[in-house]
Amino acid sequence: MNSRTTTFFKLAVMAGVLAFPVFGSDFYAEMIAKVMILAIFAMSLDLLVGFTGLVSFGHAAYFGIAAYAVALLTPKYDPANLWLALPASVLAAAVAAFVIGLFVLRTKGIYFIMVTLAFAQMAYYVFHDTPVGGGSDGIYLNFKPDAAIAGWAPFDLNEPLHLYYFVVAAMLFAYGLLKLVLRSPFGRVLVGIRSNEHRMLSLGYATFRYKLAAFTLAGGLAGLAGFLYAVLFGFVTPEYLSWHKSGDVLLMVILGGMGNLAGAIAGAVALVGLQEIFTSVTKHWQLLMGLTIVAAVLFMPGGLTATPARIMARINGGKSNV
Amino acid sequence: MSEVLLSSEGMTRRFGGLTANQNVDIQLERGVLHALLGPNGAGKSTCINMLSGDLPPSEGTIRYKGEDITGLTAYQRSRIGIGRSYQRTNIFPKFTVLENCRLAAQSRRPRPWSLFTDALRMPEAVERARAAINEAGLSGRENRVAGTMSHGEQRQLEIAMVLATDAEVLLLDEPLAGMGSEESAQMVTLLNRLKATRAILLVEHDMDAVFAVADRITVMVNGQVLESGSPEQIRNSPDVQAAYLGHEAEHE
Numbered sequence: 001m002n003s004r005t006t007t008f009f010k011l012a013v014m015a016g017v018l019a020f021p022v023f024g025s026d027f028y029a030e031m032i033a034k035v036m037i038l039a040i041f042a043m044s045l046d047l048l049v050g051f052t053g054l055v056s057f058g059h060a061a062y063f064g065i066a067a068y069a070v071a072l073l074t075p076k077y078d079p080a081n082l083w084l085a086l087p088a089s090v091l092a093a094a095v096a097a098f099v100i101g102l103f104v105l106r107t108k109g110i111y112f113i114m115v116t117l118a119f120a121q122m123a124y125y126v127f128h129d130t131p132v133g134g135g136s137d138g139i140y141l142n143f144k145p146d147a148a149i150a151g152w153a154p155f156d157l158n159e160p161l162h163l164y165y166f167v168v169a170a171m172l173f174a175y176g177l178l179k180l181v182l183r184s185p186f187g188r189v190l191v192g193i194r195s196n197e198h199r200m201l202s203l204g205y206a207t208f209r210y211k212l213a214a215f216t217l218a219g220g221l222a223g224l225a226g227f228l229y230a231v232l233f234g235f236v237t238p239e240y241l242s243w244h245k246s247g248d249v250l251l252m253v254i255l256g257g258m259g260n261l262a263g264a265i266a267g268a269v270a271l272v273g274l275q276e277i278f279t280s281v282t283k284h285w286q287l288l289m290g291l292t293i294v295a296a297v298l299f300m301p302g303g304l305t306a307t308p309a310r311i312m313a314r315i316n317g318g319k320s321n322v
Numbered sequence: 323m324s325e326v327l328l329s330s331e332g333m334t335r336r337f338g339g340l341t342a343n344q345n346v347d348i349q350l351e352r353g354v355l356h357a358l359l360g361p362n363g364a365g366k367s368t369c370i371n372m373l374s375g376d377l378p379p380s381e382g383t384i385r386y387k388g389e390d391i392t393g394l395t396a397y398q399r400s401r402i403g404i405g406r407s408y409q410r411t412n413i414f415p416k417f418t419v420l421e422n423c424r425l426a427a428q429s430r431r432p433r434p435w436s437l438f439t440d441a442l443r444m445p446e447a448v449e450r451a452r453a454a455i456n457e458a459g460l461s462g463r464e465n466r467v468a469g470t471m472s473h474g475e476q477r478q479l480e481i482a483m484v485l486a487t488d489a490e491v492l493l494l495d496e497p498l499a500g501m502g503s504e505e506s507a508q509m510v511t512l513l514n515r516l517k518a519t520r521a522i523l524l525v526e527h528d529m530d531a532v533f534a535v536a537d538r539i540t541v542m543v544n545g546q547v548l549e550s551g552s553p554e555q556i557r558n559s560p561d562v563q564a565a566y567l568g569h570e571a572e573h574e
């Protein structure tokens with residue numbers, strides 16, 4: 001696909017997403033909101049996996065920490081203020097990522113994968129085995145945060161339509177922020193680190209600091225996703241930090257195509273979509289899911305976003321360059 | 323006597339029981355191309371790795387412009403003006419030539435960590451990159467994807483990247499390795515041009531090239547400096563002949 005077709009395609013999808021709640025059912029509107037939240041989560045991981053070359057297998061920790069943060073910040077009989085709870089939750093996730101990053105970024109390759117997983121499991125057990133967040137049962141978010149600023153509320157998250165558009169705005173924010181970061185000098189350094197970290201060192205880059213900054217930013221954005229997820233569904237459980245969740249988001253990134261923000265979004269759509277289809281077909285849906293993922297990895301190297309170009313190349317008789 | 327930029331005193335490196343470098347003293351002066359010769363396993367790579375900061379020495383002192391820099395890491399040394407190239411081509415193969423050099427130049431420009439400005443709209447780094455590309459003889463190739471160029475051009479690019487970091491000391495690990503004679507000749511011309519304003523250490527196997535281009539040669543054997551002097555001195559040294567150059571002569 002050339003860039004004009006791609007842009008047109010993106011705009012068409014965006015228009016569909018914006019118009020959907022007006023015509024579509026509430027059930028599917030909630031599902032689209034869920035997909036968009038997971039897309040934020042996947043994009044944040046793609047910053048690490050696809051652009052910096054850091055395969056984190058514990059990214060759910062930051063998602064879950066922010067989700068718990070909003071649940072714990074919400075008083076029992078009152079809503080929390082959105083403009084305090086949102087930044088505080090994102091900050092909690094980013095601080096956790098910064099501190100964990102200080103340790104895990106000293107390792108490389110398979111060790112990095114294992115250590116990120118280990119820290120995420122620690123965070124999981126903190127919420128699972130202590131009464132902080134209601135233990136293994138989790139905790140209900142009785143009130144969605146209140147968007148009022150000095151008594152005036154620009155919108156109300158209890159209105160499904162308002163919440164939906166708030167999620168759309170959050171996804172556009174995350175996408176725009178990452179786009180901006182990736183074309184900046186900082187983003188170029190990250191891509192350089194992915195390609196050849198040793199060379200970046202010898203060119204004078206203190207690569208550890210750049211990786212730590214990327215890890216923190218990715219943690220904060222995962223926190224944004226976790227916050228929205230908790231608000232959308234109204235409860236938080238330790239499962240939000242589990243390694244299944246870390247694995248799911250990694251699958252979204254791989255399925256959509258690493259190193260491509262649109263790919264992370266496509267991956268979130270695909271994974272949730274497949275889950276939905278397979279669960280309606282059989283209760284052994286995970287078997288179908290597993291087979292599909294194996295097939296996708298084998299037959300669609302480069303993920304969903306690379307596939308149109310591969311098909312075009314096949315049609316034109318040339319060899320695919322992906 | 324010209325200005326000494328980088329020097330080592332008593333530089334030693336042990337790997338367990340093996341002493342890879344023992345008491346290596348080496349001086350790199352501005353305007354001088356200093357070649358480091360020696361058979362395989364003589365410790366040339368260990369030596370260049372210690373000078374560049376890729377490997378900490380077990381003992382000894384490394385100085386840059388008179389200051390002790392033994393404790394500085396590779397990226398810190400790069401920032402003060404010590405640049406290196408690698409034996410195996412070490413570029414960013416999927417980036418264009420310009421982006422390879424721009425990334426190198428960016429590390430020296432203000433705000434290399436800037437989050438929200440467009441990297442391509444920071445003219446200082448782009449200009450510095452273009453200048454380095456021209457100096458290394460790659461003009462016109464700016465938009466080629468680095469990995470698709472010939473081996474010789476990739477070696478040139480590697481040097482262009484070092485130049486883009488404003489390095490005053492160039493530590494070049496076998497820049498002629500695997501090159502054809504024409505490419506070699508081009509590289510030798512380039513090295514001659516570059517040394518005018520910089521200090522160069524050249525680790526090289528290609529004897530003809532070394533004698534053609536070096537102002538000073540240090541010969542290493544078994545981790546120690548055997549002899550150091552002008553090409554003429556080295557050529558006529560009986561020790562060097564016996565240890566390194568002499569094998570063929572003995573069989574004649």
